[in-house]
Amino acid sequence: MTEYYIPGATPAFVRAGQPFTLSGVQYPRKWLALASAGDLTEIGAAAKPAPGTDEVVEQGETGWVVREMTGSEEEALFAVAKAQKLADLAAMRRTVETAGIVRNGAIIATDRESQAMLSGALQLVQDDDQVIIDWKADNGWVQLDAAGVTYIAREVGLHKQAAFSREKVLATAINACTTAQELAAVDITTGWPSNTEEPE
Template identity: 45%
Template sequence: MYTNPRVMNELGGILVDHAEGTAYLDPGSELHDQAIAGAFGVVEAYSPVPIAATLDEWRARKLASLAAKRWEVENGGMVVGGMAVFTDDRSKLLINGAYRKAEKDPAVIINFKSAAGWVTLDAATAIALGDALFDHIQASFDRESVLTAAIVAAATKPALDAIDINGGWPANG
């Protein structure tokens, strides 16, 4: 069963992939079991079924996929000075806490667990890390904003399909 709520929605035994515009019977649902038992005639449980949609519906799907992509990039980590750094929500809080402490106490030494292991940060490095985190997050939102404007402006389905939501993002680490 698909469990990523950003990509799939479960609707009474039907999984709808908004990004792809397809629907599947949920293998764990009663509807699936009835279909396999022949209650609805011949049904292939995993065959994609195209979903007819208006341009606004396709636009909404693309915007949802875009938001998921931004979240993925924003939270996918970064590399700062050769150090791989987590950027999930908890890590953002810890980095911002280190940043605030370093601003108040220039002599502070912070033990910090990066994606590659333990490192010791002095105040200047903690501040640089916080600045890099802000830049990474802001670049993610900036890219989403540019792509959102393009998606909203797309006047046709082919124009909408031509918008690449996977390129131009800040690097992950």
Template identity: 40%
Template structure:
């Protein structure tokens, strides 16, 4: 949270909490005997009769603030910085989504097995698993497999090799994601968080 602290004076003293975000526009009003924050600046309103616009401000990140308008009634106000904890509470979920997206992209990008370009999207993973199960049931099993270069005949040992390679690739992607998630959960500063990359 960031806070707008208003000392007692023409207006009642108050501490108004504003959720942390990378960038936000806020207008502070006094209406119906209370402070109200609207997530906008310019031509915005509370819709309450006799509202008084007190402050229009742009808040960016942990410390950035730019006051567009401040009414005379709130001289002496203060806008606090966000804490490191506030920043991390906001940034961690974004970093986790970034990591999951990168894992998905790598997981489904395909691999090369013995010179064959094998797809690794979820449907292809299921299909090669099915072929491998058939190979276990029938060691003489072979099939036509469509690679990015066209159809090839895979015999039992080749089916097994492809299935094992695909499984190893997919698991490696998830293992890497698990390590990075642990790192994200362990960081104590935004700078440390920003250093974590796929």
């Protein structure tokens, strides 16, 4: 939300959507959001400038003040950016891990509930290898004998592990970054196991 400095207003620093008073006139909270460029110029409203990559914009006594970041501020900002990228990475891994796999034409769900159900089916055929499992794939029913259940369970497990392994590689790369440029260069969208292609 845009923030403005308005000389003589109360308060002087106002966010769009916030009411303010100027020259005895009470301006409603939506006035800034609906004002034209001419309206803003007429009351002397100055929008908060966008800082450069190594700058901070602060409220000064007579308007906006742009200054260079201190070393500690740069470190704090970089730490926040790194933490956010690690969070984005974890979200990407969860998406890949749980988005399913294709094996022998069957679309196998790999969400956490389906993983638990598959573990139960695997336990069942381990107790009785003559059991036939009616398994509902995302694109239809398949019948699985003990070998089939074991195969699917192994493929789901390998897919899950591949997703975590890729996350580990990328997390290591992110944690090794010491500059914003290095952090930006780490592409967390590539190198993941496929959710739609059969393995070669």
